[in-house]
Amino acid sequence: MQTLYTRGSAAPSFAYLGPAGTYTDEAARAFAARLGIEDPDLVEFSSFDEVFDSVDRGRCEFGVVGKENALEGPVTATLDNFALKSSATILGEEVLDIHHCLLLQPGAKIEDVTRVASHAQGLAQCRRFITERLPGRASVVTASTADSARLVAEDPTVAGIANAFAADLYGVSVVARDIEDHFGNQTVFSLIGRQGHAPVFSGTRYKTSVALFMGEDRPGTLNMILTELAYANINLTLVQSRPTKQALGDYMFFIEFEGGVGDLAVQTALNCLRLKLREVKVVGSYPVA
Numbered sequence: 420m421q422t423l424y425t426r427g428s429a430a431p432s433f434a435y436l437g438p439a440g441t442y443t444d445e446a447a448r449a450f451a452a453r454l455g456i457e458d459p460d461l462v463e464f465s466s467f468d469e470v471f472d473s474v475d476r477g478r479c480e481f482g483v484v485g486k487e488n489a490l491e492g493p494v495t496a497t498l499d500n501f502a503l504k505s506s507a508t509i510l511g512e513e514v515l516d517i518h519h520c521l522l523l524q525p526g527a528k529i530e531d532v533t534r535v536a537s538h539a540q541g542l543a544q545c546r547r548f549i550t551e552r553l554p555g556r557a558s559v560v561t562a563s564t565a566d567s568a569r570l571v572a573e574d575p576t577v578a579g580i581a582n583a584f585a586a587d588l589y590g591v592s593v594v595a596r597d598i599e600d601h602f603g604n605q606t607v608f609s610l611i612g613r614q615g616h617a618p619v620f621s622g623t624r625y626k627t628s629v630a631l632f633m634g635e636d637r638p639g640t641l642n643m644i645l646t647e648l649a650y651a652n653i654n655l656t657l658v659q660s661r662p663t664k665q666a667l668g669d670y671m672f673f674i675e676f677e678g679g680v681g682d683l684a685v686q687t688a689l690n691c692l693r694l695k696l697r698e699v700k701v702v703g704s705y706p707v708a
């Protein structure tokens with residue numbers, strides 16, 4: 420994969436889910452390195468919604484958001500932004516291995532812990548460890564994993580779940596490593612840019628993400644969509660239905676597949692779908708990580 424990015428004079432800004440030490444921070448640094456940016460301006464936000472907003476409004480050139488986890492599946496807040504709320508485009512992907520640590524205040528004992536804090540994904544990915552080693556403790560959902568490390572620094576009765584870098588940053592101890600429920604815990608992060616942002620990566624294999632909105636509710640719509648894609652010999656990599664938030668039972672489909680919008684097969688399939696659906700929103704077409 421090559422970078423096509425040419426920067427202006429200022430350090431390019433990356434909106435990410437902060438504070439420093441989150442997995443999104445790690446992904447933002449990896450994207451910056453791939454783009455050849457040595458001095459990224461990392462701007463922290465407290466939710467993926469805010470990251471999208473800052474990119475849509477042009478406050479930051481790039482944004483980094485979690486999209487899919489190997490254990491927990493798609494990050495619905497991100498898919499809903501892509502499909503419904505944001506006009507940002509996906510510029511690239513980064514896959515990170517996620518290894519969670521259990522954090523305590525230095526000197527604190529596991530027996531004194533009354534609450535386990537982390538990002539919802541961190542808690543979900545370590546359910547078995549929490550059930551076995553910290554049964555009966557209340558869960559506290561923090562805005563990010565690094566936020567749980569900050570909480571641990573203030574309270575000896577809280578255990579946090581975050582990475583070792585966050586432990587280091589906030590001066591707390593790592594008492595257990597690799598506490599995720601399954602080996603192979605990975606998360607896909609998307610690099611996003613404002614609508615119409617020029618591509619920043621080029622490669623040989625591409626992926627395309629689309630949000631598909633139905634017109635009237637009639638039998639066989641999903642079947643029709645899948646058939647059009649199958650006719651064009653397109654290999655699907657993700658299919659999700661999500662509520663449109665308009666009315667109970669009103670759904671759209673978020674679909675990803677191999678191939679770029681420059682490919683004839685993809686253009687043919689998307690044109691056929693445009694004739695049959697209310698809206699075909701292309702969220703991004705980018706080289707595979």
Ligand SMILES: O=C(O)C(=O)Cc1ccccc1
Pocket residue numbers: 436440441442443444485517538540541562563564565606
């Ligand atoms: O909270 C973080 O560190 C994030 O970046 C979100 C997240 C949480 C758990 C696994 C992957 C990403």
